[in-house]
Amino acid sequence: MLITYLPVLLIVGFVIFMATMVLFVNSLVSPKKPFREKLSPWECGMEPIGNADAGHFKVHFFVIAILFIVFDVETLFLFPWAVVLRDMGLVAFVEMFIFISILAIGLVYAWKKGALEWV
Amino acid sequence: MFELFISNPLVLMMIEVLVICIKVVVVTLVVFSLPLPLTYIERKVAGHIQVRLGPYRVGPHGILQPLADMIKLIFKEDIIPYKADPWLFKIAPIIAMVPAFAVFATIPFGEKVTIPFIDKEVTLYISDMDTGILYVLAIAGLSVYGIILGGWASNSKYALLGGLRSSAQMISYELALSFACIGVVMVVNSLSLVDIVRAQSGWHWNILYQPLGFVIFAIAGLAEINRIPFDLPEDEGTLGAGYHAEYSSMRFAFFMLTEYVAMVSMSVLMVILFFGGWDGPGFLPGIVWFLIKVAFIIYVIIWTRFTYPRYRYDQLMTIGWKILLPLSLLNILITGLVVI
Numbered sequence: 001m002l003i004t005y006l007p008v009l010l011i012v013g014f015v016i017f018m019a020t021m022v023l024f025v026n027s028l029v030s031p032k033k034p035f036r037e038k039l040s041p042w043e044c045g046m047e048p049i050g051n052a053d054a055g056h057f058k059v060h061f062f063v064i065a066i067l068f069i070v071f072d073v074e075t076l077f078l079f080p081w082a083v084v085l086r087d088m089g090l091v092a093f094v095e096m097f098i099f100i101s102i103l104a105i106g107l108v109y110a111w112k113k114g115a116l117e118w119v
Numbered sequence: 120m121f122e123l124f125i126s127n128p129l130v131l132m133m134i135e136v137l138v139i140c141i142k143v144v145v146v147t148l149v150v151f152s153l154p155l156p157l158t159y160i161e162r163k164v165a166g167h168i169q170v171r172l173g174p175y176r177v178g179p180h181g182i183l184q185p186l187a188d189m190i191k192l193i194f195k196e197d198i199i200p201y202k203a204d205p206w207l208f209k210i211a212p213i214i215a216m217v218p219a220f221a222v223f224a225t226i227p228f229g230e231k232v233t234i235p236f237i238d239k240e241v242t243l244y245i246s247d248m249d250t251g252i253l254y255v256l257a258i259a260g261l262s263v264y265g266i267i268l269g270g271w272a273s274n275s276k277y278a279l280l281g282g283l284r285s286s287a288q289m290i291s292y293e294l295a296l297s298f299a300c301i302g303v304v305m306v307v308n309s310l311s312l313v314d315i316v317r318a319q320s321g322w323h324w325n326i327l328y329q330p331l332g333f334v335i336f337a338i339a340g341l342a343e344i345n346r347i348p349f350d351l352p353e354d355e356g357t358l359g360a361g362y363h364a365e366y367s368s369m370r371f372a373f374f375m376l377t378e379y380v381a382m383v384s385m386s387v388l389m390v391i392l393f394f395g396g397w398d399g400p401g402f403l404p405g406i407v408w409f410l411i412k413v414a415f416i417i418y419v420i421i422w423t424r425f426t427y428p429r430y431r432y433d434q435l436m437t438i439g440w441k442i443l444l445p446l447s448l449l450n451i452l453i454t455g456l457v458v459i
Contacts, residue, residue: 003135004246007224010143011245015220018151019213019373022193026369030196039201041275042364048202052276061287064436068290071444075297078451079253082304086458093455100448107444116440118433 063115067107074103142245146223154379155185161421168425195368200273203365207272212366212373215265218258219380225251226387227313229397229406243406244313251312252304255388256297259343262377263289266352269374270362281361284432285345285352291439292342292349295335298447302332302454303392316396324395331450333393335443340389342439344381347424351432386416 041048081096110116159174159182166173174181199205229243248254263286270282304310306328307318319325326333342349353361363374390396390412397405430438 003139004248006136007139007143007245008221010140011147011221011224012217014143014147015151015217016213018147019216022369023197026193026195026197029194030368032196034198036201038198041200041202041273041278042359043276048275051202052274052279057279057283061283064287064291067440068294071294072290072297075294075301078298078301079304079310082301083308083310085305085455086308089459093459096455097452100451104445104448107440111441116436118436 060115060118063110067110067115070103070106074100138241139245142241143224146245147220150220150223150380150383151376153383154376155189157379157382157417158188159185160418161424164418164421165425168422189372192368192372197368197370198365200275200365202274204272204274207268208365209370211265211269211272212370212377213265214268215262215377216373216380218261218265219377219384221258222255222384224248225254225312226384227316227391227396228409229404232406247311247313250310252300252310252315252392255312255384256293256300259381259384260289260293262381265377266362266374269366273362273365275365277359278362278364281352281358281364284358285362288345288349288351288435288439289343291436292339292443295339295439295443295447296343298444298451299329299332299336299339300392302329302447302450305451305454305458312391316391316398319395320398322395322398324393324398326393329393329450329454331446332454335447335450336389336393338438339443340385341420341423342435344385345378346382346420348427348430349435350429351435382417382420383413386413386420389416 041052043049077099078096081092085092162184163173163181165171172181174184177183177187199208224245225248227242227244227247231240231242233240266289267282267286270278270280270285273279303315303325306325307315309315309318315325345352352358353363358364363371366374390409394412394416397409399405399408399411
C-alpha cells in the first residue's frame with residue numbers, strides 16, 4: 001500500500017513550507033547591518049587563519065565511518081532475519097551466528113589494530 | 120442520495136487522504152510548538168535542581184519566557200559568515216530539521232478512537248507502515264547530514280570539529296541503538312510499531328523480556344540525541360558551541376528545535392518499544408497513559424542532564440564501540456537462543 005507512505009511526503013513538504021515561512025518573516029523583521037568583523041568566522045576574537053574546510057581532520061573519523069558502514073549493512077540484514085526467526089528456527093539462527101562471527105572477527109581486528117583507540 | 124455519495128470508492132479515498140492531511144498538519148504543528156514548553160520545563164527543572172527559581176520574570180512563574188525567547192530569535196539578524204558556503208549554510212538547518220519531523224509519520228499514539236458528532240473511527244497514528252521501526256531508524260539517521268553540512272559549510276574550525284564529532288558519535292551509537300531494536304523485533308516478530316505495542320498489551324512489556332536491550336537502548340539513545348552525558352558535539356568548554364557556532368537567529372533556532380524534537384521522538388520510541396506504548400490500567404484512556412510515560416522519560420532525560428558530568432571523547436568512543444556494540448551483539452544471540 002503506497003498510501004501508507006504518502007504522509008511522509010506530506011510531512012516533509014509541510015515542514016519545509018513552515019520553515020520557509022518562518023525564515024521569510026525573519027527576513028522581513030530582522031535588522032541587516034553586516035560589516036567585516038561581524039561576518040568573520042568565530043575564532044576567539046582573532047583574525048581567522050586559513051580555511052577550515054580544506055580537509056584538516058583526524059583520519060580516525062574516516063576509519064570510524066568505514067566501520068560504521070560494515071555494521072550498518074549487517075543491521076539491514078538482521079531486521080528481516082529477526083522478523084522470520086521464529087518461523088525458520090535453528091537453521092536461520094546458526095546461519096546468522098556464522099555471519100555475525102565473521103563481522104565480529106572484523107571488529108576484533110580493527111580493535112587490535114588500534115582503530116578504536118582515540119588518543 | 121447522501122448514502123450513495125458516501126459509499127462511492129473515490130469519495131472514500133478522498134476522505135481517507137483528507138483525514139491523513141489533517142493528521143499531518145495537527146501532528147506537525149504540535150511537534151513544531153513542543154520546544155516552547157520543553158525549554159521552559161528544562162530551565163525550571165534545572166533551576167530547582169540547583170536551588171534557584173529558574174525563569175520567573177515573564178508572566179506568572181516565568182511561564183511566558185519561551186514565547187519571549189521566540190520573539191527575540193525572530194527579530195535577530197541572520198548572519199552568514201563571508202567564508203561560508205552560502206547555499207549549504209542556508210539549507211543545512213532545514214536538512215537537519217525535516218527528518219526529525221518525518222519520524223512522526225509512523226509513530227502510534229494510541230488505538231482507534233471514534234470522533235463524536237460525525238461518528239467516524241480515526242486511528243491515532245498517521246500511518247501504520249510494515250517497516251515501521253526500520254523507517255524510524257533510517258529517517259532519524261538522516262539528521263546527521265544537516266549537522267555535518269552545517270559544520271562544514273560554516274568554514275569555521277570550531278563548527279567543523281563539532282560537526283565531525285557529532286557525526287562520528289551519531290553513527291557509532293546508531294549501531295548499538297539498532298541492535299537493541301532488533302532484540303525487540305525478535306521477541307515481537309514484527310517491524311510495525313502498532314504491532315509491537317499490541318504484542319505488549321496486558322503488562323507484557325518488553326522491558327521485562329529485554330532488560331539488557333533496554334539498558335543499551337537508553338544509553339545509545341541519550342548519545343544519539345546529543346544529551347548529557349554525551350553532548351560532546353556542543354562541548355562549550357572546548358568547542359565554543361559545536362556545529363552551530365556560526366548560526367544565529369531562526370537558523371540557530373531550527374537546530375535547537377531539531378534537538379528537542381529528537382529528544383521527544385527518542386522518548387516516544389522508548390515507550391513504544393519497551394514500556395508498552397498506550398498499555399496501562401483501564402481507568403484512563405490509552406493516549407493519556409502514553410503521554411504520561413513519554414513525559415516521565417523526558418523528565419528523566421532532563422534530570423540526567425543536571426546530574427552527570429560529560430564524558431571525554433575517547434571515553435565516548437570506548438563506550439560505543441568496545442562496550443555497547445559487543446553487548447548488543449550478545450543480546451541478540453541470547454534473545455535468539457531463547458526465542459527459537
